[in-house]
Amino acid sequence: MSDGPKGLANGLTNYGDNDFSLYLRRSFASAMGYSREIMDQPVVGICSSPSNYNACHRAMPELVEAVKRGVLAAGGLPMDFPTISLGETFLNPTSLMYRNLMSMDVEEMIRAQPMDAVVVIGGCDKTLPAQLMGAANADVPVISLITGPMMTSPLDGERLGACTDCRRFWAKYRAGEVDAAGIKRIEGRLATTAGTCAVMGTASTMACITETLGMALPGTAAIPAVHADRLRAAEYSGRRAFELAVAPAADQLLPRQIMTPKSVENALRVLLAVGGSTNAIVHLTAIAGRLGIKIDLDRLNVLSDETPVLIDLKPTGEFYMEDLFAAGGLGTILRELKPLLHLDCQMVTGQTLGERLADEHPYVDRRVVRPMDDPIYAQGGLVALFGNLAPRGAILKRSAADPSLFEGEGRAVVFSSLDDLARRIDDPDLDVQANDYLVLQNAGPSAPAAMPEAGYLPIPRKLAEAGVKDMVRISDARMSGTAYGTIVLHVSPDAAAGGPLGLVRDGDRIRLSVAERRIELLVDAAELERRQAAMGPSIKPNPSRGYQKLYYDQILQADEGCDFDFLKAAD
Numbered sequence: 001m002s003d004g005p006k007g008l009a010n011g012l013t014n015y016g017d018n019d020f021s022l023y024l025r026r027s028f029a030s031a032m033g034y035s036r037e038i039m040d041q042p043v044v045g046i047c048s049s050p051s052n053y054n055a056c057h058r059a060m061p062e063l064v065e066a067v068k069r070g071v072l073a074a075g076g077l078p079m080d081f082p083t084i085s086l087g088e089t090f091l092n093p094t095s096l097m098y099r100n101l102m103s104m105d106v107e108e109m110i111r112a113q114p115m116d117a118v119v120v121i122g123g124c125d126k127t128l129p130a131q132l133m134g135a136a137n138a139d140v141p142v143i144s145l146i147t148g149p150m151m152t153s154p155l156d157g158e159r160l161g162a163c164t165d166c167r168r169f170w171a172k173y174r175a176g177e178v179d180a181a182g183i184k185r186i187e188g189r190l191a192t193t194a195g196t197c198a199v200m201g202t203a204s205t206m207a208c209i210t211e212t213l214g215m216a217l218p219g220t221a222a223i224p225a226v227h228a229d230r231l232r233a234a235e236y237s238g239r240r241a242f243e244l245a246v247a248p249a250a251d252q253l254l255p256r257q258i259m260t261p262k263s264v265e266n267a268l269r270v271l272l273a274v275g276g277s278t279n280a281i282v283h284l285t286a287i288a289g290r291l292g293i294k295i296d297l298d299r300l301n302v303l304s305d306e307t308p309v310l311i312d313l314k315p316t317g318e319f320y321m322e323d324l325f326a327a328g329g330l331g332t333i334l335r336e337l338k339p340l341l342h343l344d345c346q347m348v349t350g351q352t353l354g355e356r357l358a359d360e361h362p363y364v365d366r367r368v369v370r371p372m373d374d375p376i377y378a379q380g381g382l383v384a385l386f387g388n389l390a391p392r393g394a395i396l397k398r399s400a401a402d403p404s405l406f407e408g409e410g411r412a413v414v415f416s417s418l419d420d421l422a423r424r425i426d427d428p429d430l431d432v433q434a435n436d437y438l439v440l441q442n443a444g445p446s447a448p449a450a451m452p453e454a455g456y457l458p459i460p461r462k463l464a465e466a467g468v469k470d471m472v473r474i475s476d477a478r479m480s481g482t483a484y485g486t487i488v489l490h491v492s493p494d495a496a497a498g499g500p501l502g503l504v505r506d507g508d509r510i511r512l513s514v515a516e517r518r519i520e521l522l523v524d525a526a527e528l529e530r531r532q533a534a535m536g537p538s539i540k541p542n543p544s545r546g547y548q549k550l551y552y553d554q555i556l557q558a559d560e561g562c563d564f565d566f567l568k569a570a571d
Contacts (some may be wrong), residue, residue, distance in 0.1 A: 003249045006042045007077060010114040025114075034077070042245040044071045044238060045115030045140075046080035047106060049127060050198035056086030056124035056203065057147055058194035059225050066231040067145065067352040070238025076116075076245060078238065081109060086126045094452035096445070096478065099126040099133075099286075100564050101547055106134025115140060116245035119237050123195065123225070124149030125481065128210055129283035130361025133563070135215075135255050136290035141244035142255050143348050144215040145237045146207045148225035149321035150195035155186065161198030161321075162191040163482040164314040167456070175464040199314040201481035202283075204321050205276035209284060211330050212270045216355050222325040230569050239536035240349065252347060256291055262342035264288050266353070268300060268342055272307040272380025273333055275316035275399040277481025278489050279453075281382065286561030292569035297384035297393045297559065303516055304383055308375030309399050314366055314497050315484040316399040317376060319368050327365035331357070335364075336372050342482055384427020385488060387520040388528075389474075389500050389510065392492040392559045400484035402470045406514035409522070410437035410472055414506050415457075417442045417539075418449050426461040433461055437510050438471040442503050444476030444568055445562045446540045454481035472512060474519070476501055476558075480563045488512070488519060490558035496540045497557065503531045 004010065008029060012021040029039055050060040055170070064080050071078035079441045083105040086095045110118055117140055120131040135142040148239065152161040169186045172178040179386060196203030204222075211221040217240065220233045264284065269385050271280050285295045313319050324330075334341065335357055343354030346504035351359075370376055381399035394515055398406070415421040421440055424430055432438075438457045445451040459468050473487045476494035495502030500521060504510070509522040521528075543549040554564035 006116050006245070008039050008043065008114050009497070010043070010116060011112070017411055038077050041075060041076045042116045042242065043079055043114055044245055045113065045118035045121050046078055047083060047109065047118055047120040047131065048080055049083050049085035049122060051085035051087060053084045053090040054124055055191065055194065056087065056196045057085060057125070059230075060121055060147060062122050062231060063145060063147065063234045066234035067121070067238035070235035071242050074239045074242035076242040079115065080156055083109060086130065088126070093448065093450050095126045096452070096562060097450040097551055099130045100169040100551070100567065102127065102130035103133035103567070106131050107138060110134065110140060111136040117141040117143070117241040117243050119143050119145050121145045121147065123203055123207070125196070125206060125279065126181060127560065128203070128206040129287060130211065132215060132259070132287045133290050133567075136259065136287060138255065140254070141241065141252055141348070142215065143217070143237050143241050143244070145234055145256045146210060146216055146220055148192045148195050148223050148227070148230045149204055150191060150198045151224050151226060151322055152198050152320050153189045153192040155189040159320070160186070160189050161314070163197045163201060163480060164199045164484070166190050167483055171459070171464065174458060174461055179432070197482050198320045198322065199482050200274055200276055200311070200316070200321070202277040202279040203481070204275065205271060205280045205481055206283060208270055208274055208276065208330050209267045210265045212334070213263050214345055214353065215255065217349065218360070218523055219329050219331060221330045222321055224322050224325060227325075244324065244348070244507070253346060253350065258346050258348060259287065259291055260345065261293050263345040264293050264295070264301070266341050266345060268295070268303050269307050269337055270330070270333060272304050272382060273310045273337055275309045275311065275313070275376070275381035278382060278395045278397050279478055282397055282478070282490065282558055282562055283342060285559070286563040289561050289568045300382065300384050304380030307337070307340060307380040309374060309377040309379075309381050310370050310372070310375055312370065312376055315482055316381060323368050327368035328363050329363075331360045332364040332369040335360070335362075383514060385514070385517050385519040387518045389417050389504070389519045389521045390491045390556060391500065394491045395489050396487070396514065397479070398514060399458050401486040405470065405472050405486040405512075407512070409511045410435055410508055412437050412439045412504050412506060412510055413510040414439045414441065414504055418452070418454055421457065425458055428462055430460055430462070432463065434471055436466045437474055437502050437512070439501070439510075440473070440475035440477060441495040441504070442476075442539055444491070444496055445557060446494050446496035446552070447476070448539065450543050450551070451478050451558070451562065453478050453480045455487050456483040456485060459485075474510065492557045492559045494557065496538060498538065500528065502535070503528050505531070539571060
């Protein structure tokens with residue numbers, strides 16, 4: 001960013017007469033009730049996405065006002081503006097389809113409107129990545145303000161929180177352990193406050209990643225959405241954004257100076273240490289790709305072997321995000337990981353990560369955050385698998401899986417689509433045993449379903465009723481960060497793009513080895529070639545117009561972050 005005009009004089013509409021453009025802009029700003037004095041101040045944009053379709057963002061209007069308070073107190077002009085909102089449970093076919101659209105909305109509105117810095121407010125799991133993807137190439141300083149997690153709610157002496165408990169009780173309902181009246185009562189107690197899921201799901205994982213990258217103020221990832229500290233964090237974010245807005249160009253901190261290869265590697269370390277969501281690999285890959293940084297899944301495996309899981313949070317442990325906040329927040333994890341981190345990474349505060357950690361209060365609740373020499377798990381939560389079934393990789397969340405299933409071979413029980421899965425999974429005549437491997441095809445980014453969180457295939461009802469709690473499940477889909485089980489995801493390339501997953505047939509043998517990082521279809525190459533030649537036309541949609549046309553024309557595979565090719569940084 002140059003030391004050019006600030007405030008409303010920045011980025012003038014082109015009428016061929018700059019003086020007229022500024023005159024006209026001030027005239028219409030006057031219609032908003034602004035005085036001429038405040039119009040002359042530097043502008044801090046506030047990018048928000050509240051919606052009645054998005055419970056995660058229910059408290060966002062309060063946060064906007066708190067950011068404004070901080071900007072005004074510092075002497076700036078706050079101007080809030082909306083972008084589209086992505087509420088996971090309300091979007092069809094899936095919210096991932098619209099993440100890239102939101103990122104374009106964020107980037108273009110930051111570029112097009114006059115602002116000297118911007119606070120982006122988000123929480124719902126695709127929202128934070130979309131905002132960071134959009135901000136990556138914005139030529140103004142950016143601070144990310146996280147909406148925060150929900151609080152838990154009591155029911156019959158037990159704490160409940162979305163959404164690991166959602167899945168736990170739904171599994172009990174399918175197994176006949178909870179009746180219809182019981183599941184209705186539970187439904188009303190799972191999500192009772194504003195905020196994102198109360199566990200280390202995708203939203204909380206991305207919050208931790210955002211803070212680790214240095215794009216959010218220290219200590220803000222875990223503050224509950226309804227806590228007063230969240231409003232104070234908003235006010236401080238507004239103040240800091242103003243400081244960045246008025247700094248000389250040489251001293252400004254732009255997103256590309258904060259999100260670097262080193263800070264991305266730090267974020268990967270934290271992702272592994274918190275037992276975070278598999279979705280975060282897709283999102284972080286997309287964010288990094290906007291900056292020309294490649295995430296190597298082989299490197300992920302190296303980091304995972306070196307980085308233990310340190311927090312006892314659902315879905316891999318017992319506690320909730322509010323407990324992490326009370327235990328000392330993300331800083332407690334960063335201090336434990338300090339020997340493994342790049343401490344010279346710059347943060348939006350102007351400090352380095354090392355300076356931040358040296359200044360922090362040392363308190364930690366060891367019930368929630370474990371030391372490096374006594375971890376929850378000795379290795380990181382995620383591992384990448386390769387083999388002839390996943391030539392470009394697949395992801396397994398081993399911290400939420402059953403280790404007894406990590407090494408073995410199973411018979412494939414194949415579902416050709418989500419519709420096929422819904423139609424047959426509970427059929428009492430389904431030919432399936434507990435040691436089989438369930439395989440879902442055509443649920444990846446190229447498929448009509450656009451890679452939904454459907455990788456958490458339900459245990460067939462007849463097995464669930466017999467007491468089966470877990471089995472190996474394989475797909476090109478995603479899985480909610482709140483889910484658990486021995487589930488191989490993001491198989492790349494996906495079936496709809498012609499990947500080998502689409503060649504699997506009922507009865508095929510599949511070998512899984514987490515130790516060897518392998519997932520192999522035990523069918524000889526000649527037979528696979530025969531099947532490939534016999535494949536019918538691709539099921540990849542070919543819309544004639546609109547955003548869905550853009551999506552299916554441009555969507556990349558999971559190992560490239562499911563971004564659009566034209567939005568990635570040039571090589």
